[in-house]
Amino acid sequence: MNGSVRTSSWWLALALAGCATPALRGTGDLGLVVERGSGRVLIVDTTARQAIGAVEGLGDLSHASVVYSRDGRYAFVFGRDGGLTKVDLLKQRIARRIVQAGNSIGGAISQDGRLIAVANYEPGGVKVFSSETLEQLADLPATELGGGRRSKVVGLEDAPGNRFVFSLFDTGEIWLADLSDPATPRVRRYTGIGAQPYDGLVTPDGRYYLAGLFGEDGAALLDLWRPEAGVRRVLSGYGRGEQRLPVYKMPHLEGWAVAGREVFLPAVGAHEVLVVETENWRETARIPVHGQPVFVMAQPGGRRVWVNYAYPDNDTVQVIDVPSRRIVGTLKPGKAVLHMEFTPRGGEVWISARDDDRVLVYDTASLAELARIPARKPSGIFFTSRAFVIGM
């Protein structure tokens, strides 16, 4: 009888443990904080403003980025070492993991959520995987450079219609790849788009792909509504300029802030944020700021743009008021501010301070600090709301 009671209790405990561990919850207020260097991601809850778990074993996460499945349950983490890891945010564990290249730089998820594309440096090209199984479905090797080497791929973004658009750093190309049928990808190649494109963005309306150039001043613009019109050069003054200012960190283009009819973008080298109108893609203003900007991000539903900076000014975040173009706030979140992520309706912003081993949460209206979350060398912060945005 005692034995039976023990057995039944054991079974009961097992049954309860088996189901009780992953709590039933919505996934809309979850996200990941990348712990650069430790191969770990924190799972965070933006309602509780807390880390609620961690998942280890993701490899080299320097410069890692994340996209989400359409249900918000799974994160796809792109590591620097070519690792592609599917993380289950509810079970708080790795669902699948592959090492798909030797060196890679981010990826994207298709509009329908079925395809994951990864941009690779080595071997240069794009590989496409099933988001369900991580089975490889397509391989798009980049243009050959000779000696068996291929161009590095950068600035990979998703575009409407299960297309991916990306740039070839070494050969100065933009490729627009239609993966509607992954077995037979259709690729349109634009050559001679400019020297050394180093990053790209898709505007929030899904219309334009813009690639920044490292090898010359200017940017390359592709109108995805009219791909037959080709790539044109815009922003001829955008870049390092003739003086070749020392650049401590190339700015991120994904962070370019589209606010209404204007784009706010980080100057290269200079202590300025540039304002560009998107009708003719011409510069209309320059706003003096605290340092060399890295991310310039529009607060959702707000009239504010947030800016962080390269070394040695990377302890600072500034807030620009869009209509007046004035700086209305300066924060000192900590040492080595690497990334910012807004809650989806813009009420709060999460900021990582790598060298202070913490993430800070601020109210975007009052600029009051709401929480600080311990993290080991945090870098990128990515919320599940990215699942619903084109060109992330």
Place this chain on the structure above:
Amino acid sequence: MNGSVRTSSWWLALALAGCATPALRGTGDLGLVVERGSGRVLIVDTTARQAIGAVEGLGDLSHASVVYSRDGRYAFVFGRDGGLTKVDLLKQRIARRIVQAGNSIGGAISQDGRLIAVANYEPGGVKVFSSETLEQLADLPATELGGGRRSKVVGLEDAPGNRFVFSLFDTGEIWLADLSDPATPRVRRYTGIGAQPYDGLVTPDGRYYLAGLFGEDGAALLDLWRPEAGVRRVLSGYGRGEQRLPVYKMPHLEGWAVAGREVFLPAVGAHEVLVVETENWRETARIPVHGQPVFVMAQPGGRRVWVNYAYPDNDTVQVIDVPSRRIVGTLKPGKAVLHMEFTPRGGEVWISARDDDRVLVYDTASLAELARIPARKPSGIFFTSRAFVIGM
């Protein structure tokens, strides 16, 4: 021994049943279809393109609308009879329900997700509730009309900063209410904004609140970035016009489609979609269409605007190409098309055909039908991605 085994099995079954019923899953691809008239909502899965459950007992759901909690787990359903029901999409049951007024017309959730506001006809005004408990936190009675009656409230939307903005139909007012501290709401009242505002919208950038007028031609515009500048009259030609065309159904303003610098909006009475540029809010074009438009909705990340129509043309949906302003598709989803909802990245659209008791799913690129889902007199369709959008 037998008794003990039975007991242990019973406990085991109970333990498993208690946890196994609601499956662990993400909430990003869920939504509700309102079954007008039967007091029931279907829970739908946009990945499977299926109904996965139903919840009954929600009262009168004619003209019902829905907003979502920030985690995407809970829907707040605003019924026509003043019912406010919190539905748990994971447990597929009512979490809480109150009847908060005699007659109401939609609501909104605050930017921080903590407050639910409801627009009431009877008694006229706005009531604000805790999204957690549905406990009443604030009451904003509308302007008195005499005899104990108060103005009906319409066009209630959320705005950045935990504010709500709404219109008073009978007294021609717009109110901007700051609920940062629900115990002491601060309300700014704009009077004389025009005769009989009947619906409103907040533009996707969170900047403008626009109210359509029933009692005269034109619309009222409030710049939420400069609330001190007051409400101004725009679109003087917008309305029923001097000929007073018969209007079978007043168009919905929430559906006004903002695409880039332009708004596409339903003409009142005429068989036209109007194009308005949002720099000066002037009409720039009129597109002839199949009937009197009701919803004119921009496909996310697309270059297309979708239109449905009032009786007797309510079996038809048309698709307009934005740059060319041409109609590029005409669909016949069924009898009495009431609503359309896009998957968040725009790849698919769900359309309700009330009198054919079905919901249809189309590929927005090919216009191919992908699925049809049986539903009893379906009206509104609302996906959880609305949790991340301002002004819904």
